[in-house]
Amino acid sequence: MKLAVNLLERLGAWVRDHVEGVGYSARTFFYMLGVSPGLLRRPRLLTEQLHFIGNYSLLIITLSGLFVGMVLGLQGYYTLNKYGAEQSLGLLVALGLTRELGPVITALLFAGRAGTSLTAEIGLMKAGEQLSAMEMMAVNPVQRVLAPRFWAGVIAVPCLASIFSAVGIFGGYLIGVKLIGVDEGAFWSQMQGGVDIYKDVFNGFVKSVVFGVAITFIALYQGYEARPTPEDVAGATTRTVVISSLMIWWLDFMLTALMFSK
Helix, strand or coil: CHHHHHHHHHHHHHHHHHHHHHHHHHHHHHHHHHHHHHHHHCHHHHHHHHHHHHHHHHHHHHHHHHHHHHHHHHHHHHHHHCCCCHHHHHHHHHHHHHHHHHHHHHHHHHHHHHHHHHHHHHHHHHHCCHHHHHHHCCCCHHHHHHHHHHHHHHHHHHHHHHHHHHHHHHHHHHHHHHHHCCCHHHHHHHHHHHCCHHHHHHHHHHHHHHHHHHHHHHHHHHHHHCCCCHHHHHHHHHHHHHHHHHHHHHHHHHHHHHHCCC
């Protein structure tokens, strides 16, 4: 009986702590949105973070998109060839990248490359008492530090996802047309005729925007709430990757069910 009571108490404490954490993170999120218009007075803060987050992630996104497109073209050809439909390879590659692989893989790479960097940066600023010093000087650290990085991430992820998909389609073209010998006209015509701008391209863009919001806020929140110790900053960086990855897959399922089930 005593063991059951202890387990119930622990479960209740765990639920209470997590509900409290969700509520506090939601309050932080909406507060950050509320102070974001102040960025209009200092747009350079945003452009600097766009360069740091987006430009430094461009190489890994481009190379990954190229190889994913090449693998998709190769595997797609082997599958379609069994049914005599290899002329639809361009359509398969384009739909796979714009609908699913482009936004999802870009988000996962962004979480591992930029998300961890943001968490470590904010965590180290907190450990070095830089955020406290800003508050002492009447500078809002949420507006000065978090908001520019948040909006830079929201803007960067859709741009990187678009580059990933475009390079991936080129990789599929290299494998399918130049290496295997699929008809070039059929490759592009099937793609142009089967890919819908709104249903496929725009919905994939919406996915990447949602992923950008989720990943960037998780990374910033983990760094902002980390205790000012090296161990907790390292733990916050790990939590950023784990939570962001799980959130990406959950959001991907929900958005796919809403967008493409009609």
